[in-house]
Amino acid sequence: MARIVMKFGGTSVADLERIRNVARFVRREAEAGNAVIVVVSAMAGETNRLVALCKEAGEPAPGLGAHGVEYDAVVSSGEQVTSGLLALVLQNQGLRARSWQGWQIPLETDLAHGKARIADIDPEAIGAAIDGGEIAVVAGFQGVAPDGRIATLGRGGSDTTAVALAAAVGAARCDIYTDVDGVYTTDPRIHKLARRIDRISYEEMLEMASVGAKVLQTRSVELAMAYHVRVRVLSSFDPPEAPGPGTIICDEEDIVEKKIVSGITPSHDEAKISLLAVPDEPGRAAAIFTLLADANINVDMIVQSPSRAPGHANISFTIPEADLDRAVALLRDAKEALGYSALQSDRSVVKISVIGVGMKSHAGVASVMFKTLADRGINIQNISTSEIKISVLIDSQYAELAVRALHQAYGLDRTPGAP
Amino acid sequence: MARIVMKFGGTSVADLERIRNVARFVRREAEAGNAVIVVVSAMAGETNRLVALCKEAGEPAPGLGAHGVEYDAVVSSGEQVTSGLLALVLQNQGLRARSWQGWQIPLETDLAHGKARIADIDPEAIGAAIDGGEIAVVAGFQGVAPDGRIATLGRGGSDTTAVALAAAVGAARCDIYTDVDGVYTTDPRIHKLARRIDRISYEEMLEMASVGAKVLQTRSVELAMAYHVRVRVLSSFDPPEAPGPGTIICDEEDIVEKKIVSGITPSHDEAKISLLAVPDEPGRAAAIFTLLADANINVDMIVQSPSRAPGHANISFTIPEADLDRAVALLRDAKEALGYSALQSDRSVVKISVIGVGMKSHAGVASVMFKTLADRGINIQNISTSEIKISVLIDSQYAELAVRALHQAYGLDRTPGAP
Structure with missing residues (x-):
């Protein structure tokens, strides 16, 4: 039984119809005998709504509250909701599943609230749960800081959550489902002869991210490179029963041609x-x-x-x-x-x-x-x-x-x- | 310095304008030299929205997920958001404040997800924080169950959170701010000669609640009676600088006349x-x-x-x-x-x-x-x-x-x- 991590972004979980569609992708991996961790973002638009509420509430006056801490308490709720809903949908479709908040794993971060970095992940409990056949639905983008409060990882942080979890539990691969079916030789919207890349090295992916290719958050690629996590980018708009091969991001030496x-x-x-x-x-x-x-x-x-x-x-x-x-x-x-x-x-x-x-x-x-x-x-x-x-x-x-x-x-x- | 607990329901925190109004009530108590815990409900309408999402997601099939656990993960996010926003608003107005989620206190419950009862509250950390002059803004209606997951206390549970916290920290009183200015001799909408009651005993309040007076959740009154917590019901629609006296719910022997x-x-x-x-x-x-x-x-x-x-x-x-x-x-x-x-x-x-x-x-x-x-x-x-x-x-x-x-x-x- 291989451990795998799947990650779905905001447009992939935009409403309950999309969440039910995500459940079909998850079911396919579970029924293939994999031990599955699913990382989810907030439903599309939800993070923006929560950020706007925080903005309307105002910035703390200096010294009266640590910067970003309450922002994190508010904004992290978006992923919390999605994780619970996907777990419910999976249970409803006859699969064993539960949601995990960052503090429940625990996924520990540093103190940089609002843009925290992951410090440590305890793989024991969540690893045992998935090996026992229960699908783990993890709220992305967040963990618990040394102050005992929720800390968010900054925009796009769910990619980083997924890669870090894959590294922590020794996952065979980390599949990032998004709204494109892979990484392309150039933007297919501006050049119709662009080709999907089968395999690309971490270094190349980092350079592409640094010049504006928005498929993956830069930090998640750095993390994948450091821990040799094999990342795959593929589309949640493909048929769940037969998704395309996507693009594999891996070590240079794993690319034959x-x-x-x-x-x-x-x-x-x-x-x-x-x-x-x-x-x-x-x-x-x-x-x-x-x-x-x-x-x-x-x-x-x-x-x-x-x-x-x-x-x-x-x-x-x-x-x-x-x-x-x-x-x-x-x-x-x-x-x-x-x-x-x-x-x-x-x-x-x-x-x-x-x-x-x-x-x-x-x-x-x-x-x-x-x-x-x-x-x-x-x-x-x-x-x-x-x-x-x-x-x-x-x-x-x-x-x-x-x-x-x-x-x-x-x-x-x-x-x-x-x- | 007296410890006090204040509780504000959904209509009192319906939007940021109302939350800023709540902050004025809180400021008044803090500036009077009190050590303040504020318990908040979800913004009006938010709990219904989250419950509807859970309903749309479906019930878990038997044996595939503990009943109510994911519901709790989703629905508890409403209070989490309000607590962060009120803490931000207070900080923004020059007051030291922080939000507390149930699991951060911790407020421990039993395993009855969706309608859990409070098992224990650790008063140490939150008590030290408020005695140090930091306002504690607590997400009502929720705690952490023995399974390590979030558990909600059922509808109206924020009243119970407030009374239980008041008992745990030995608060001098527990003020429940609502949309009426006290408990009345009969419904003032059907009889214009109804009078606001200055003091009423726990037993009487329980009997009134049991026959449909909806001012307080029955369980919160039972808890107040068991721990002799002096509860006051008053209106968040009164001027924050001079709220009315409300109705005090207390032991029978504390009622002179x-x-x-x-x-x-x-x-x-x-x-x-x-x-x-x-x-x-x-x-x-x-x-x-x-x-x-x-x-x-x-x-x-x-x-x-x-x-x-x-x-x-x-x-x-x-x-x-x-x-x-x-x-x-x-x-x-x-x-x-x-x-x-x-x-x-x-x-x-x-x-x-x-x-x-x-x-x-x-x-x-x-x-x-x-x-x-x-x-x-x-x-x-x-x-x-x-x-x-x-x-x-x-x-x-x-x-x-x-x-x-x-x-x-x-x-x-x-x-x-x-x-």
């Missing part, structure tokens, strides 16, 4: 700032980026190039588009101190990232990228690289053209008509 | 059944009432009188009106076995109860009642008595007339114009 490039991801949530004619002296760049870091603004894709003014340089970089106004205001206020002559900003940029573990051992990935874009007359503004990712910043009007051209150049196109 | 009769209560939820010409032999009455008891139908006001048929008797009694159809069907099916000749039933009856601890030491209460009703030409059909209550069954068309006449006869009328 390694692609050089696994995916291509456009990220539109970028803006570019250029500071012209900054004095080329030690400490100038540090001053700029310290100013932004102190304001909690993430800087990426830094390029320094010689300025026409001798002894000066132009510095350009990208930041999240949502922070642009704030960053521009900060930099303008510090113009004299920083010593630049002009500031330019640009929202119409897109970051195109090419991701693949094969890059580690294959040269030429970058040159294919540059040549492919050059052939289409697309100018590369900034570049950044990691061991398994190359990102370029281009004019946003070329986003789709670039994705399609690169998708073909790296041999990712699905044969039209093939599945 | 004892009234012979404290209240008069009409109960319309009654129906009468008469079985004519039942053979007057040992065991016949027992057979009738065993049949009804086995069907969980409560019988009250039994009268046996000689029948015109020699060796036979007529037996009449009352039952809750909601059970009438079921009772009639049962008795008809058993007509032969029971041996009666005819069955009559009547829904147009009302039970008028006169309640007062003074009856214990004063004769003549019954005779005043019978004379008063006879003077108005009202026929008494059945009678039942307890040590502090006399109830009569009359034709329901005389209900208001009887209440008003008795209210005057026992000297309960408010002087018109007086408060």
Whole structure:
């Protein structure tokens, strides 16, 4: 009997009809002889409703209540309700089941209420329950902190709950049911030749998540990588009796047929700032980026190039588009101190990232990228690289053209008509 | 510094505006130097919404999940949300506060999920917290059962939570805030001369609750009586800075000026059944009432009188009106076995109860009642008595007339114009 973990997000448990549908997926795994833990999110919309109530109630005045603790007590109730309802539906369909709240397992967190990290999970009681044939329905997104209060893990935390439970009980796999049927080589909504990826490594999945692929929460992938939990992404909108194969996220060495490039991801949530004619002296760049870091603004894709003014340089970089106004205001206020002559900003940029573990051992990935874009007359503004990712910043009007051209150049196109 | 418990029901915390109003009542007690525990119900309508979800999810098939356990996990979330929100609002208004779930206190119950009884309350942690000046906001209606799961106390259970906490921490009083400003000599909606009662004994309050006065849950009064908790009923719709005095429910010996009769209560939820010409032999009455008891139908006001048929008797009694159809069907099916000749039933009856601890030491209460009703030409059909209550069954068309006449006869009328 294998232990497995299944996780269903908010749209998969949006109402009782959807919850009954989830029960069919669970029944299939239980009847196949597995010992099953199911992790559930709050019903779609419920977390937003509870967060809005907390917002209306107001923030605690400093020193009068620990930040986030009451928020956690209120918002965690959403998953509590879903876990009870799914357990009832399973019982109603003739299966043994019970709900588990985080504090009942217990799933222990740190004290960072509202965005807690998991500290420890006791696998004894829940492991014994599922081995005895009772389905465990766990309220995701929450645990109990050292203060004895409920702590939530932050948005998307149910993915992390599922992966952490899978690690704790030594599950054979952790199936994340969502509203897409897997991870794709690129967004299928913008390119119809995108292919579902059969297997992808943790590292690649992390890079894809970091550039905006919203299939899995980044922390859950980090956790899966650390504990070698085999995660599968599949769709709860597939027929419960025969879901698709989904995408398996696993160790690189478990992927027999390694692609050089696994995916291509456009990220539109970028803006570019250029500071012209900054004095080329030690400490100038540090001053700029310290100013932004102190304001909690993430800087990426830094390029320094010689300025026409001798002894000066132009510095350009990208930041999240949502922070642009704030960053521009900060930099303008510090113009004299920083010593630049002009500031330019640009929202119409897109970051195109090419991701693949094969890059580690294959040269030429970058040159294919540059040549492919050059052939289409697309100018590369900034570049950044990691061991398994190359990102370029281009004019946003070329986003789709670039994705399609690169998708073909790296041999990712699905044969039209093939599945 | 006195410890006090305050309890607010669903209409008092119906939305954030009402919750902010509750916070003003709490602030007043805290600023007066009291150590405060606040018990809250779910926001009005929330429990019904959660119960409906459970109903839609279905009942567990036998043996596949303990009855009521998942219902408790789901429905208890309503109070959890209110407790967090009120704590946030209090913190936001500059007061130290925190929410407490039943399992955090812990408030331990028995295993009767869905209608659990409180087994034990640990007063240490919550007592220390309030003595340290932190307001404790307790989610009412719930605790933790020996199985480690959440258990709810049944409808109205937040009153019981409040009284039990008051007993556990040795509170000076337990204030139950509701939508009426106290307990009245009779329903003020049917008699404008009804007076608010300043003090009433536990025994009288129990009798009033048993005949349908819905101010407090019966179990909370029993608990208050057992532990000598001084309970006060007052209105959350009064100005928070100057609430009215309400009604104090206390030991009989703490009531200096004892009234012979404290209240008069009409109960319309009654129906009468008469079985004519039942053979007057040992065991016949027992057979009738065993049949009804086995069907969980409560019988009250039994009268046996000689029948015109020699060796036979007529037996009449009352039952809750909601059970009438079921009772009639049962008795008809058993007509032969029971041996009666005819069955009559009547829904147009009302039970008028006169309640007062003074009856214990004063004769003549019954005779005043019978004379008063006879003077108005009202026929008494059945009678039942307890040590502090006399109830009569009359034709329901005389209900208001009887209440008003008795209210005057026992000297309960408010002087018109007086408060």
